[in-house]
Amino acid sequence: MNLIETDGERLLGAVRTLLAAKGVASTAEIQERIAITDKASPGQGARMVARAWTDPDYRALMMEDGSKAAEMLGIPMRGMPPLGVLENAPGVHHLVVCTLCSCYPRAVLGYPPYWFKSAGYRSRAVRDPRGLIAEWGTVLPETTKITVVDSTADYRWMVLPERPAGTAGWSEEKLAAIVREGDMIGVTVSKV
Amino acid sequence: MTGFAPGTRVRVRNDWPETRGPVHIRTPHYLRGRSGTVVRSLGAFKNPEDLAFARAAPPKALYHVRFDPYEIWSEGQPTDALLVEIFEQWLEPA
Numbered sequence: 001m002n003l004i005e006t007d008g009e010r011l012l013g014a015v016r017t018l019l020a021a022k023g024v025a026s027t028a029e030i031q032e033r034i035a036i037t038d039k040a041s042p043g044q045g046a047r048m049v050a051r052a053w054t055d056p057d058y059r060a061l062m063m064e065d066g067s068k069a070a071e072m073l074g075i076p077m078r079g080m081p082p083l084g085v086l087e088n089a090p091g092v093h094h095l096v097v098c099t100l101c102s103c104y105p106r107a108v109l110g111y112p113p114y115w116f117k118s119a120g121y122r123s124r125a126v127r128d129p130r131g132l133i134a135e136w137g138t139v140l141p142e143t144t145k146i147t148v149v150d151s152t153a154d155y156r157w158m159v160l161p162e163r164p165a166g167t168a169g170w171s172e173e174k175l176a177a178i179v180r181e182g183d184m185i186g187v188t189v190s191k192v
Numbered sequence: 193m194t195g196f197a198p199g200t201r202v203r204v205r206n207d208w209p210e211t212r213g214p215v216h217i218r219t220p221h222y223l224r225g226r227s228g229t230v231v232r233s234l235g236a237f238k239n240p241e242d243l244a245f246a247r248a249a250p251p252k253a254l255y256h257v258r259f260d261p262y263e264i265w266s267e268g269q270p271t272d273a274l275l276v277e278i279f280e281q282w283l284e285p286a
Contacts, residue, residue, distance in 0.1 A: 082235075099220050126222065126274060127265050146272045148261070153218045153254055153277035154237040 036076050041110040044075050045158055046179035048108065049190075050172045053163040062160065063087055070108055080107045080156075087160045088189070091144050094159045095133065095186035097125035098151045105156035109184060116185070126150055136187045159183065161190040195253055196230045201286040202257060203227045204278060216244030219282045227286040228259040234277060241281075253280040 019025045025033075048069060052059040062069035066083030077083065083105055086094035098104065099122045104112040115121050124132045129146050140146065151157045161183040167175060182188035196202055206225030209215045218240050234254040242249035259274040 084234075099222075100218060126220075126261065128268065129272065130269070142269065143271070146269070147258075148272070148274050150220060150274060150276040152220060153240065153279065155234055155254075155277055 033079075037106075040075075040106055040108070042179075042181035042184065043176070044070070044073075044110070045105070045108040045181075045184045046176040047073050047172075048075075048158075049160060049179045049184065050176035052160055053167075053175055054172055059160075066108075066158065075108060077107055082155055083108060084155045084157045085160050086147070086149060086157055086186075088162045088186075090162070091141075093140055093144050093146045093186065093189075094157075095125055095129050095146060095148045096151055096157045096159060097122055097148060099123070099126055100152045103151040103153075103156060105158045107156070108158055109181060113181060133187050136182060138188050159186045164189075164191045166192045195233065195280070196255060196283060196285075198230055198232055200230045201227060202230055202255075202278075202283045203286040204257075205282050205284060207282075214245075216241055219278060220276065222264060223259065223276060223278070226259055226264060228257040228274075228276075231256040231258050231275065237279075239279070239281075241279075254278070255280065255283065257283070 016027065016030060019030070020027055048062060051073065052062050052069075058069065058072070061072070062085050066085040067077045067080070069085070070083055071077050086096070088094055098116075102112055102117045104116060106112075121132070126148050129148050130140065133140075149157050161179065163175070164178070167178075178192060179190055180188060183190045204219060204223045204226050208224065209217065232255070234256055236251035236253050238249040239252045240249075254277055257276055257278045259276065260270070261268050261272050261274045262270045264274070
């Protein structure tokens with residue numbers, strides 16, 4: 001099948017032509033947005049986490065204004081919902097879910113993993129977070145307070161995980177490489 | 193609208209507009225009629241309930257509200273918490 005000739009492709013072409021003709025979005029703007037979307041991945045969020053682990057001023061900015069902190073590392077946030085950051089600490093854990101659908105901090109984490117949108121994840125995260133994350137092998141002490149953040153409206157939330165032991169003196173690049181997507185959702189914790 | 197200060201006890205309206213016709217709402221079912229505590233104001237955003245239908249969408253205040261999951265499910269650990277964004281039109285003083 002020739003993809004260029006499918007109905008979907010023709011419809012997309014027509015919509016793009018209309019958007020440009022009505023001055024809603026130019027071809028260049030659409031190309032720019034596609035490039036930004038393609039570049040978004042958990043690696044972006046991991047760079048923020050690694051910077052926060054090594055730079056207290058950056059950590060403070062990240063907690064105050066996640067969008068600004070992202071932009072400081074060259075992550076484009078224009079037109080994106082504001083980014084909030086949830087700080088894990090000893091005895092404090094956060095888990096992000098969107099029970100209504102799929103709100104996700106795409107600018108800094110890219111496309112959500114398939115399970116993030118599943119009915120199972122969405123319903124269990126708010127009701128049995130401990131049982132749910134145990135399936136990722138994440139078992140927290142009973143005394144740890146888990147805050148489940150149901151992200152359903154105009155903010156997007158990412159978790160700032162705790163820096164694992166055994167990483168003293170590591171470079172930002174080396175630290176960023178151990179930060180996983182799940183650590184920034186809260187289903188896992190960062191480890192060496 | 194004077195707003196809700198952090199620490200204010202609020203109740204999510206026990207309203208089910210989806211039973212009356214097509215709607216777009218950002219208030220989870222499991223919180224309708226439940227009480228929680230305002231943690232912070234998150235600013236104001238164009239009302240998604242109007243945006244979804246291409247209507248004029250005046251900004252509405254958005255709050256981060258903390259709920260006790262044990263009160264909702266009668267299971268889990270009492271130390272845990274649920275933190276959810278709720279628009280002002282869904283909140284009333286508890």
